[in-house]
Amino acid sequence: MATVTFEKATRLYPGSTRPAVDALDLDVEDGEFLVLVGPSGCGKSTSLRMLAGLEEVTEGRILIGDRDVTDMPPKDRDIAMVFQNYALYPHMTVAENMGFALKIAGVNKDERAARVLEAAKLLDLEPYLARKPKALSGGQRQRVAMGRAIVRSPQVFLMDEPLSNLDAKLRVQTRTQISSLTRRLGVTTVYVTHDQVEALTMGDRIAVLKDGVLQQVGTPRDLYANPENVFVAGFIGSPAMNLFHADKADGGIRFGNTIIPLERAALDAASGTAVTVGVRPEDVIVSTTGTEGLPVEVDLVEELGADGYLYGHTEINGQRTDIVARVDGRSHPNAGDRVHLTPKLGHVHAFDTESGLRLVHAIVD
Ligand SMILES: Nc1ncnc2c1ncn2[C@@H]1O[C@H](COP(=O)(O)OP(=O)(O)OP(=O)(O)O)[C@@H](O)[C@H]1O
Ligand SMILES: [Mg+2]
16 A cells, blocks of 8 residues: 655656646655546646656656655556556456466466455356456456456556446446445545546545646545535536626625625735625525525426426526526426525625635635
């Protein structure tokens, strides 16, 4: 087991003007499950590949435990990687696929068989050891790819979108299996996904990347409750946080015809005459009779059993602004209704409109 440290790790691809990963500083604790998340092209795979030794580090350093691995060949790093496409050898059986890396490493036949069997038991693959990959389901193939990583007992697991080839239901089951398995084994894991739900459900901590730049690192709860900037606020959470401009007013910000109080320090810190306000759908209070707050016309209500989501729009400074609110799944307003929305007090996020940085420091539940 080991820690992983990125120290100002940068990757500039030949011919590009902007680094794909820009001075990444990140510490992964021993035994931790860290998820790297962000939109397509933000540098997740590049970060993982630098850690694996498959991509050159242009500047900075990478350490596994106390070892500086920046210039070390992949085979000496004591890591195992699980890729999106599994890359199983089609002509080999499951057992041969799982034991291949051990064979290359010169491990004898008996020990190989024992380690493969142990991993197969962990992954419920024992009945399939003699089969070829083409005779397996997608989920079973995914488990063979995991098994191939496990048998090597590496110090670090690296996983790049390992669930993206599975259908939605299997993805949910498999993500639970992966997180409980890696925790049971206690192996430090760096897991890449573009799916924020996967990140929230699997990670001990989450690191959010955008355009090669680290935006925030924290527990799922931290990132959800206290996003440090507008990007993280909008990226983490589904449906996404409502974000809109609100004019400063005396002691707070304007929310339709009412003023929502905001800390003096936050208001003073904001650079312009307006701030960007964020309210999560579950923190919006919908009133069908009241006249306080933002007047909203309901466009659609999505019923999801116990809960529902109300999608509506309003006008803020002459601009059409869409808003989502969580409502009761059975008793709620309908399309065409006019309602008034106010935020739950103490659950208003505020960001500087120019820099996008958080103004209110902590939201306490
Ligand atoms: N071999 C390469 N040569 C030049 N540019 C590259 C190379 N590989 C990736 N890039 C660029 O580097 C940036 C980061 O790519 P990367 O593959 O790390 O993104 P990602 O976050 O994994 O995206 P995705 O979610 O789509 O897999 C992108 O702009 C991409 O076009
Ligand atoms: Mg990628």
